[in-house]
Amino acid sequence: MKKIILAIIAIVLIAVLPVLKLQSIQEKYLPSESTTSYELRNEATEIFAKGLSYKTISQVPRMIDSAAFEGLFEHLQTSFPTVYEKLQIDTVSTHTLWMKLGGSSTNAENMLFISHLDVVPVDPKTMKDWEAEPFAGEIVDDYVYGRGALDDKASAFGILESLETLLSNDWQPSHNFYFCFGQDEEIGGRNGAGVAAAMCREKGITFRTIFDEAGTISVGSVPGLENTPVALIGVAEKGYISVEVNFEQPGGHSSMPDTENAILSASAFITSLNEEPIFSPEFTEPLQGFMTHLAPEMSFGLKWAFGLRPLTNSLILSNYQGSSTGRALTTNTAVATMVGAGIKDNVVPSSSRVVCNTRILPGYSIEDIVQAYSKRASQYGGTVSWYNDYGSGPTPTSSYEGKDFINLGQSIRATFPEALISPYLTLGGTDSKNFEGLSDQTYRFLPIALTPEDLPRIHGINERIHVEAYRDLCRFYLDLFQRI
Ligand SMILES: [Zn+2]
Known part of the structure; x- marks a missing residue:
């Protein structure tokens, strides 16, 4: 009997402790003193x-x-x-x-x-x-x-x-x-x-x-x-950078196309950005602050999930991947924004270009991003040939x-x-x-x-x-x- 009671107490503690751990920190934002209220002009x-x-x-x-x-x-x-x-x-x-x-x-x-x-x-x-x-x-x-x-x-x-x-x-x-x-x-x-x-x-x-x-x-x-x-x-x-990736493959007559060409390489590369993102999601410092400020204000279940961090980090991060805002907050986004290839309808082009834009998370440099693109591009036979010089780090x-x-x-x-x-x-x-x-x-x-x-x-x-x-x-x- 004693063991059962102890077990129940342990279970209750495991369930409740993470929630108790999260204390609201909103009180410090209650105005400590009031300012003079002035009338605004009608116009x-x-x-x-x-x-x-x-x-x-x-x-x-x-x-x-x-x-x-x-x-x-x-x-x-x-x-x-x-x-x-x-x-x-x-x-x-x-x-x-x-x-x-x-x-x-x-x-x-x-x-x-x-x-x-x-x-x-x-x-x-x-x-x-x-x-x-x-x-x-x-x-x-x-x-x-x-x-x-x-x-x-x-x-x-x-x-x-x-x-x-x-x-x-x-x-x-x-x-x-x-x-x-x-x-x-x-x-x-x-x-x-x-x-x-x-x-x-x-x-x-x-x-x-x-x-x-x-x-x-x-x-x-x-x-x-x-x-x-x-x-x-x-x-x-977040920082900002665009890179251009170039693909070169022998072209030829469209009446006898090969099974590989510059357009297909570019398209496989672009698809990979979505299906296998270059960067894994993570919590940066602003997001850590976001969670400590807001988790204590959430429902019991969410408090519990946030209270059990870092154990639940991967669960929370995977949840964030469900929306474009969530992904933008937790990853170095990578998206193709311009593509180009071809000069005539019956010619398989020998080159193609893809411009990709990335918004850079705090903690990463422009060089980190360019390197990562180079690595991914090389898997598809591409090279990063250019990136814009007005890019800015986070x-x-x-x-x-x-x-x-x-x-x-x-x-x-x-x-x-x-x-x-x-x-x-x-x-x-x-x-x-x-x-x-x-x-x-x-x-x-x-x-x-x-x-x-x-x-x-x-x-x-x-x-x-x-x-x-x-x-x-x-x-x-x-x-x-x-x-x-
Ligand atoms: Zn503005």
Whole structure:
């Protein structure tokens, strides 16, 4: 009898211990003190909406629409008069705004806030699917429609609106606030934020913390937390590289084809990327933080699975492979994006080329990726002949224990009380990568709540933001600027 009781106790402990081990760490993000709440201007939303009417489009090959940028700058200057009166404002490169607001403290540290003023183009074929003109700054049913409504004019205008509000109330930060509004983030940022960063290097300006766009408040997208908004703060950014793989095989007349040729080799190589991924999935540091922040908030079963880590790591990782986001978070993705071969319909070509794109996990270098491609390509008779020189390695991972991560978390909770806070891995690129080495901490967060159905609107059709969501975004910056 005693043995049975002991066995039951042991089983219960094994079942419950992993769950008990996971303690919520969300409490540190409850606002430790409240900031002054200032009234936003009534016209804030209209000012923002008009900002979307300037076609500050970034495209390749590079053609900058100077008139659009000049128009936008004029609009900013008339809309934010106190900002233009009190800040030191310079134009860097051709159309990047660099602003400075000096702090009052004798030990003032430098903080940098980044956003970008350029937007992606609208595919003309999709124009008819828009519920409002993408470059008219229209407000329909309380939504502001247009390119930049989410990415990233919302952030630029929100920052300026809250500054205008604070400065009109004679507020001054204790630290030095710098602002960078880039001109070409959507094509890598080299001519905008890149030039601003070079200027900082030259002048020896470094930053305590850099804040940029990227992670949002995810509503319904985090598995296991479908009913809770989760603020995802990018603490690292994946790298980027494209490689070209070439295959050469004797070609010939298509009337008597061989069983092997350059197209077949390329196709076998491409298929292998999917069926037998070059890299195995793994947890990087941002994902470790993601799990420690969110697992304690999940259901008993999921807590149990996460609590038993590292025993359950492979189970969790294999689960992640079920979705494109999960795979992107845990692997060096590898996908063919361009293929080419052939000159005539009745000639079997003697060469083919495949361009593949990889987003690089923290911890890997560009060389690691090129080597891995070379190894895989050689199994199919291919060679890596070229890779783009504008590739960038992954960024270092910033701490999610430090003061400004907590400040950021508290400002999120002050504005969006329901949201859980978590570090995250940014999958795309942001302007902040240009500032690598100029700060130990870079946090990428855009204070907008997005549901799975909102996500395709970014760079897609019907990009829009609710007028109240825009005002919340402004309130978030009001809180963050004061909290820092
Ligand atoms: Zn962006």
